[in-house]
Amino acid sequence: MTIKCTFAAAAAMALATALPASAQTADEFPSKAITYILPFDPGGESDIAARFQQAVWNAHTGHDVIIQYQPGAGGAQAWSQLNDIAGDGYTVMGINLPHTILQPLEGNAGYTTEDLTPIHYFHYTPNAIFVPSDSEFETLQQLVDHATANPGMVTLAGSGSKSANNLGQLEFDQAAGITTTYVPFSGTGPSITAVLGNQTTGGFNYATSAMAQGDALRMLAVASEERMPAFPDVPTFTELGFEIVGGAYRGIAVPASTPEDIRQRLSDIVSEINADPEFVTRMEEGGFVLTDIPYDEMPEFVAQMTEEYSAGAAALGIGE
């Protein structure tokens, strides 16, 4: 049944693409509302960032953006269908790294990294290690000492298996020469709940959680290159002698059939929003780090990331 359907869908697609696209120049784009699909449940980092973009989108383009959610398989379900969507620029999709590199490496994700067409990576959330504020651990070194003395006993909650959080925790184990137990949860929300409730020793999550939870959490170290402006007192892993820089990048992708000039125009819009003072304030207050990787720098960026994360993936036992 499904084979038949795939065939039918392919036939319909072929026909749809064969029809001449309506004349649309990039200057007039957009002339109506854009649909922005997020391949996750609402409430995560992708959603919050997209909502911040949505709030100023109209001011920059004169039209609205509509956010929809198509969760499934850690994003793979939506990404595997991205290229089936009409490439007129009016449907775009959130895209994440390292997800879109690790999932195809694992195999059977329904897409390859090269199938996807990111036009802009606009922000990044570094990994960070958290403990609840009433925890006995005041510094990362105390936690590392405890873990050295008690191999496997330190439990760290994170979002998903073979994910950015999981990768970060493994790198931390390697760099510090310790063994911790990673406990995967179905998202940032449930894993932070477990940390707050003292169900685990701590958590390997994104730095954004420190903003959302305020005083209830203690961030011991952050995996950014430099200290984050929002958290001047929190040291980086590198400062403390552990060479770990990582997290998740988020951007916007379009169907492969989208014309070059529309891709460029969308990339310009996202860059413009990235410079909007209101948007910048919201994002930084939220613990996000803005990055500005536009369409023309994309091939280089993706190649570099693929190389970095493939090395990490080997550590996770992915793609063997």
Added chain:
Amino acid sequence: MELLGYFLNALTPLNLGLALAGVVLGTIIGALPGLSATMAVAVLVPFTFAMEPASGLIALGAIYTGAIYGGAFAAILVNTPGTPSSIATTFDGYPMAQRGDGGLAVTLATLASVCGGLIGALALLFLAPPLARVALAFGPPEYFWLAVFGLTLIAALSVGNTLKGLIGACIGLLLSMVGVAVVGGDVRLTGNLPSFLGGIDVVSALIGLYCVPVILDLVATRAAHLKVPDSDKGYRLREAGGIAWASRFNVVRSSVIGTVVGILPGAGGSIAGLVSYTEARRSSPRSANFGKGEPDGVIATEAANNATVGGGFIPTLVLGIPGTPPDAIILGALLVQGIQIGPQLFTGEADIVYTFIFGLLIATVLMLPAGLLIGRYAYRSIISFPKSLLVPTIAFLTVVGSFAIHSSVHDVQVMFGLGVLGWVLNRYGFQASPIVLGLVLGQIAEQGFVQTYLIGNASGNLTGMYFGRPISIGIIAAALLSLCYPFYAEWRAKRKNTRPLTEIAIGAEGHPAETVVAPVRALPAARVPDTGALVAAVMFIAVGALALMDTGGMSAMGSVFPRAISILLIALSLLMGVLALTGRGVRATPPEPAATARRRTVLGAIFGLWVLAIPLLGFAASGLIAFLTMMVVAEHDRQPMAVWVRRTVIAVGVVGAFWLLMSRLLMLRMPAGLLF
């Protein structure tokens, strides 16, 4: 005194109007299976940017609470939960409607929803910060046991046929594990098809398993869908009020359960409804009537699921951890407005928060008149529609709903496939509900189990993690009680040599309505092998074996649960096979003669072709063609031309209205195909 000021803020004409509009829109969206509060709230968030924060929140909250309530309509009238929250409403709501008490059930659901919603919102108003700690006290073991508690309902739902109930639950649990595993990250049971990576969507499975059998059986017989009472008694508000007052303790208990379950992130309305239904059934003197049209069942579920709305906002607003997807969207809307979430929200931004909570309370009260009117209209339409319109309309709604979830035709095909499977299994005595329970609770049970194992193993205290925590012990005790109570009650009745419980219940004081008691089937005298059960047993053993093979090379984390379930499934099926061979098992009712089955087969074939044709012909075109053909198949009598013309116009209207709703209002991407 301050609170009064906030109350008056909430009472501005704009806020009142938004609350009313939100409740009406939410109720309609919720009543259509597959269209969810998440979808409506997500689309409407941008409109709230231009409003005062409190007004925007009131509109979103009203839609959410209306949608949870609206789910009851579809559950009662067509046996299909409009949202997963009203799964347990089908158990008694639909039997009530079938015997002519549909109007009463809708009114009862409205009263219970309003009470539950108020109790949840009051808890949010007065107890939010302390109650938020409940969310933190619940760790992985508690979630695991909560899911197990939900599964014990299977024992009660399948009294007299526990074996088939358990096998159904195993099938449901296996279905819940299809796709990429959260714990372990393995790709499981997908048959190497990428479209199954995201798993089987619970909502499309609900629509298929509950609704497709109704459609297939509807067309096979001449009898009306629902029995129409001789004299239409209107809202039956007085009668419903009397019943609700008589079971006020049930209303309050269910609302409290709903509030507490709502506080748990990730648990949600479906579990709240199932847990309070289980509790209501266990503690009721009429427990044998549950599942056969007992009003207390509808009351318990509907009070609990609306209480989760207020409950869910507690962790959302206090901890910044959303309880449900609509909560998460509302949280995002708050952040965009520049409002920082956390305990300080109740002091720093008191005006916004309290105005919002009062708005939610007002919206809940408005649900009473709005819900009664919409419910009345829905009930009248369902009983007055001729079958030849009812069948295609319901079928079209199943396609609309399952498509809307992800804008994906794949979900529609899964819906239809599971529906046919559910119908066939039903023939062999396997009910849909145990499968659904397994599917809904499987993920929570598995994640809780594996996380508990990881944490317990790390701390070197596995037994203590699973069995030693106070809340866990409480849930385990409740689960054991609800598991054993039905058997104990039947045993006691037998021992005292008294009448069976069902008969006692009918005589019980204050029993609200005449109940149809299923005639006790006489067991066949000769013990001949039961071929149907035998075939089913062989099939399930094969399914279990395939699942074992598929999970063979996976990580321990990802394979422990599916393997355990597969082994259980094989063992149970072996037992059933042996019983069937010796003719000792419980037999399914024999199917009706083949003559009535022809229309059903034709309808099933049209339905199957339809779900395959959607990507080829386009959503609207295939829908219209299928609608018109089904209309003809579902008509048992000859009708004059004028009737057909009128019905064709209605068909075009229904298909067109939904196409517009989906493509223009909810902004879904519709498959265009060759035509339109």
